[in-house]
Amino acid sequence: MDTRPVLMKGIGEADLRSIDVYKSRGGYEMLERAVKTMQPAQIVEIVSKSGLRGRGGAGFPTGRKWQFLPENGEPRYLVCNSDEAEPGTFKDRMLLEETPHQIIEGMLIGAYAIRSHHAFIYIRGEFLRGYEIFRAAVEQARAAGYIGKGICGTDYDLELTIHRGAGAYICGEETALLNSLEGKRGEPRLKPPFPAIKGLYGKPTVVNNSETLSYLAPILRNGAEWFAGVGTERSTGYKIVSISGHVKRPGNYEVPLATPIRVLIDECAGGLRDGRKFMAVQPGGGSSACLFEEHLDLPYDYESMAKNGTMLGSGAMVVFDDTTDFVHAALALVRFFAHESCGQCTPCREGGHWLEQMLERIVHGDGLESDIDLLKSVSHQITGLNLCPLGDSIEPFLSSVVNRFEDQFRAYVKVPVAS
Amino acid sequence: MTATSFEELAAALKPEADAIVAQYEDSRSALLPLIHRFQDAQGYVSADAMRTTAEWLGLSLAVVESTVSFYTLFFRRPVGRYMLQVCRNLSCTMNGAGAIMERFRERLGVGHLETTEDGLFSYEEVECLAACDRAPCMQVNLEFVYDLTPQAVDDMVAAIRGGTYPVKPLAQTEAPARSWHVSKDAVPRVPGGRDVPDPNDPGGIGDRTGVIMLDRVVRDLSPDRTRERLVKDGRELLERGH
Ligand SMILES: Cc1cc2nc3c(=O)[nH]c(=O)nc-3n(C[C@H](O)[C@H](O)[C@H](O)COP(=O)(O)O)c2cc1C
Ligand code: SF4
Numbered sequence: 001m002d003t004r005p006v007l008m009k010g011i012g013e014a015d016l017r018s019i020d021v022y023k024s025r026g027g028y029e030m031l032e033r034a035v036k037t038m039q040p041a042q043i044v045e046i047v048s049k050s051g052l053r054g055r056g057g058a059g060f061p062t063g064r065k066w067q068f069l070p071e072n073g074e075p076r077y078l079v080c081n082s083d084e085a086e087p088g089t090f091k092d093r094m095l096l097e098e099t100p101h102q103i104i105e106g107m108l109i110g111a112y113a114i115r116s117h118h119a120f121i122y123i124r125g126e127f128l129r130g131y132e133i134f135r136a137a138v139e140q141a142r143a144a145g146y147i148g149k150g151i152c153g154t155d156y157d158l159e160l161t162i163h164r165g166a167g168a169y170i171c172g173e174e175t176a177l178l179n180s181l182e183g184k185r186g187e188p189r190l191k192p193p194f195p196a197i198k199g200l201y202g203k204p205t206v207v208n209n210s211e212t213l214s215y216l217a218p219i220l221r222n223g224a225e226w227f228a229g230v231g232t233e234r235s236t237g238y239k240i241v242s243i244s245g246h247v248k249r250p251g252n253y254e255v256p257l258a259t260p261i262r263v264l265i266d267e268c269a270g271g272l273r274d275g276r277k278f279m280a281v282q283p284g285g286g287s288s289a290c291l292f293e294e295h296l297d298l299p300y301d302y303e304s305m306a307k308n309g310t311m312l313g314s315g316a317m318v319v320f321d322d323t324t325d326f327v328h329a330a331l332a333l334v335r336f337f338a339h340e341s342c343g344q345c346t347p348c349r350e351g352g353h354w355l356e357q358m359l360e361r362i363v364h365g366d367g368l369e370s371d372i373d374l375l376k377s378v379s380h381q382i383t384g385l386n387l388c389p390l391g392d393s394i395e396p397f398l399s400s401v402v403n404r405f406e407d408q409f410r411a412y413v414k415v416p417v418a419s
Numbered sequence: 420m421t422a423t424s425f426e427e428l429a430a431a432l433k434p435e436a437d438a439i440v441a442q443y444e445d446s447r448s449a450l451l452p453l454i455h456r457f458q459d460a461q462g463y464v465s466a467d468a469m470r471t472t473a474e475w476l477g478l479s480l481a482v483v484e485s486t487v488s489f490y491t492l493f494f495r496r497p498v499g500r501y502m503l504q505v506c507r508n509l510s511c512t513m514n515g516a517g518a519i520m521e522r523f524r525e526r527l528g529v530g531h532l533e534t535t536e537d538g539l540f541s542y543e544e545v546e547c548l549a550a551c552d553r554a555p556c557m558q559v560n561l562e563f564v565y566d567l568t569p570q571a572v573d574d575m576v577a578a579i580r581g582g583t584y585p586v587k588p589l590a591q592t593e594a595p596a597r598s599w600h601v602s603k604d605a606v607p608r609v610p611g612g613r614d615v616p617d618p619n620d621p622g623g624i625g626d627r628t629g630v631i632m633l634d635r636v637v638r639d640l641s642p643d644r645t646r647e648r649l650v651k652d653g654r655e656l657l658e659r660g661h
Contacts, residue, residue: 075444087508087547118444125492126548128561161442166451167492169546183450183476185489201444244510244551251552286509286547318510318551332512336546342489 003253003268006238007214011098017133019140022101028144030217031105032152035112043113047216049224051236056081056172056209057285057314059302066114068196069204076204078111079181080121080213082130083165083172087286087336088316091240091252092210096123096130099214100137104160106213108146109220111158114206118159121210122177125165135162169340173388174207176342187342188388209314211240231257235301239315243269246276246321258299261291265319276321280404284313286333287393289400290320310396326401326408331359337394348391351382355394367413375402375409425467428460436475446476454487462590463494463599488601491545496599499534499541500588501579503527504558505567507544510551515567519555520544522572532600538591539579541599562586 004011014021022028034043048063069076080103084092095103103121111119123131138160141147147160163181165171171180175189178200199205215237219227227237235257241264244250248270255264261281265271272278280290283300289310291298298304305312320329338352355378361367379395386392402409435456440449450472457468464487473483487493505511505520524530527540534541550556553565564575578584 084549085547088510088551089547090549090551093549124549125490126558126561129563163448164451164455165492166455166490168490180451181448182445183447183486185486187489242551244554245513250510250554282509316551318513320513324513328512329509332507332509336508339546 001255001263001267003255005254006218007095007099007102007211007240008252008254011094016099016101017137019101019137019144022099026221027101027217028105028141028146030220031108031112031146034109034220035152035154035156040113040115043109043216043220046224047113047219050219050227051224051231051234052212052215052219052227053235053302054209055211055215055239055315057086057287059312062208062212065196065208066110066206068194069114069206070197073204075118076114076116077200077206078107078114078116078119079174079177079200079205079207080107080110080119080210081172081174081177081207082127082210083122083124083169083177084127084210084314085124085169085172086314086316087333088242088244088282088318089285089314090242090244091315093124093127093130094240094252095210095214096127097133100134101141102214102217103134103210104137104141104146106210106216107160108151108158109216110206110208110213112156113216116206117157118161120161120163120181120200122163122165122171122181124172125167131162131164138162168342169336170342170388170390173390176388177207178205185342187344188390190387232299232301232303234303235312239300239312241268241300242314242316243319244317245281245319246272246323247319248273255300258301258304260297261300261317262296264300264317265296269319272319272321276323278319279322279324280320280326280401282316282318282320282397284311285316286336287311287389287396288313289396290404292404310400326405327359327363327412330398330401331356331363333397334359334394337390341390345386345388345391347382347385348394351378351391352394354378355382355398362409362412365412365414369410369413369415371413372402372406372409425465428457429467429471432456432460433475440476447478449476450478450483450486451490454483454493458493460590461592462500463497463593465592494599495601497538497591497593497595498589498599499539499595500591501539501584501586502541502543502558502560502589504543504545504548506546506548506550506554506556508547510547511555514554516555518569519557519567519572522569523576526572526576529597533598534595538595540576541595559584559586560589 010016016022044063044066052062053059054062082092082096107119149157151158168186170176171186173188174195176186180186181200195205195207197204230237238254239257240252240254242252253268280292282288282290283305291310295308302312334355338356341348341352343349358371358375362371379398383392383395436453439452440446443449453472454464458464469483469487470480473480507516523542527535527542529535529542531544548556548558550563550565555567556565557567
């Protein structure tokens with residue numbers, strides 16, 4: 001099975017950071033074709049027809065998102081989200097470091113499609129190396145006439161600005177990202193209004209993930225039908241899946257959507273380590289609920305994941321074998337969310353902190369049997385009461401493993417003895 | 420950093436700062452980039468840096484401080500020359516990060532969010548660094564290090580101590596304290612004023628000047644106890660230097 005069919009093609013074989021190498025493989029041809037021969041509306045239509053959905057986590061159809069922009073409303077902005085910090089996800093960093101021109105070309109095509117003259121990319125603060133590589137690529141692209149005044153010899157002006165984050169998972173949430181880009185604390189905004197109506201500087205804005213944007217050039221090259229023909233009717237095309245945890249060959253694998261989970265784990269990632277038994281898989285990043293043995297033949301697509309109470313999210317798959325201590329695993333993720341809460345909503349801020357303290361107590365052997373029910377009850381009470389999805393992300397993994405591996409939690413807690 | 424050298428730094432950065440501001444439709448967007456530049460030069464985000472950024476962007480100092488304090492990669496106190504940030508999230512924990520963290524704590528003699536006495540190392544346990552395929556992983560001054568083992572930890576610490584580690588040290592313009600984390604270094608904490616060494620000194624928690632004064636105003640001087648009278652008598656007391 002080819003696990004590098006589109007975006008990952010050539011990674012590790014050619015130096016795709018060099019604009020000459022990228023161009024020798026057809027790079028920037030689609031940008032030229034777009035700005036020279038196509039109307040923005042045509043591109044929106046092709047992308048809509050391709051069925052491309054956002055690869056950043058929410059899976060929203062990209063073409064439809066673009067169509068939410070008001071007809072007039074200059075200026076408007078495109079923002080590429082490269083803040084990647086969802087636990088288990090490591091594909092945007094790879095794209096940034098290995099094939100930056102593909103992101104740039106996607107950003108420029110996307111910006112042209114929404115008639116924007118200024119595109120931004122928000123790069124996670126920790127990705128210093130990725131930032132430097134990307135900056136060098138932008139300079140090459142600018143020198144080649146793809147960025148700036150009159151791109152590709154047309155009269156279309158398009159500026160591209162790189163913005164570095166400074167450490168905050170929540171800045172991956174699109175409205176927090178926009179606040180951070182405006183020089184503010186990265187606190188999510190109340191929606192609506194959605195960024196398409198009121199985004200950066202209060203102007204219509206599209207925020208797209210870097211993987212989403214990277215697919216634009218291949219879609220223009222091969223046609224909407226090509227992309228729509230892969231996967232299922234509503235989960236079309238390819239997706240980079242980051243597989244890690246207890247597998248033999250952790251890594252990024254680009255596969256057609258709806259590839260069975262078992263194939264991803266066994267064929268792509270080489271299966272479990274010798275002598276180990278499969279226990280669970282978290283299929284869509286730290287915010288998703290676990291799936292188990294009985295789910296291994298499910299196709300990995302948006303609908304199948306949703307139907308089974310979890311999500312595809314950013315495409316980060318963490319595999320757990322029978323050596324896993326799920327109490328410690330739950331603590332690691334709960335502590336993450338408690339640490340990353342921006343603090344605006346009481347359930348998220350306080351609830352995450354309570355859960356962290358309860359789990360700390362449990363792993364240190366000071367928990368009570370009643371704490372297990374308390375864990376369930378507190379986590380359910382956090383959900384649904386928050387401004388952004390982070391608060392609702394604390395519960396799914398925790399609940400799924402407490403329910404499935406309750407014996408592991410019970411082994412840690414003290415059972416009151418009748419006196 | 421002395422006042423003149425900070426002014427020199429600010430003057431040297433000004434043209435670049437202007438270029439950064441010009442990239443954005445609203446100058447406030449330059450806040451994070453400018454703070455990054457100052458931190459690169461000074462090793463941490465100094466009060467001078469925040470004040471200057473506020474001035475350049477036409478913001479209040481409070482706005483700049485509040486924004487800076489939101490982001491974990493901005494250090495509001497001096498840090499060590501090598502910032503060691505070890506991942507403590509899921510995939511790393513499942514692949515041995517616990518032993519790595521233990522080894523660092525042992526070898527360095529410091530814990531989470533702390534700096535060694537010689538100012539060489541700062542140590543922090545951080546969240547997912549997006550390198551789960553190479554777990555356990557970490558960053559040293561934001562350079563990735565993959566597939567860690569306890570032996571690799573020993574080698575790294577020795578190489579940094581010996582001056583042979585291939586990653587450039589951070590700038591260090593001031594000696595770091597035990598922790599750069601604001602919530603941690605306020606120990607022992609004296610409510611009413613961090614700079615009060617003795618809690619009974621004026622401004623400390625044991626300082627009862629205000630209470631005594633109010634008591635005297637109420638008891639001796641203001642028999643009718645109206646609000647206006649209390650304020651007036653209080654002012655007079657203050658002016659007389661009590
Ligand atoms: C807490 C939180 C963190 C997020 N982090 C990211 C991220 O790191 N990268 C990303 O592309 N999207 C992230 N998202 C999703 C964005 O809000 C947004 O949906 C996405 O960038 C849109 O791009 P897409 O439609 O191309 O997926 C996050 C969402 C939430 C709630
Ligand atoms: S849910 Fe949490 S992270 Fe999201 S806005 Fe509320 S407090 Fe902030």
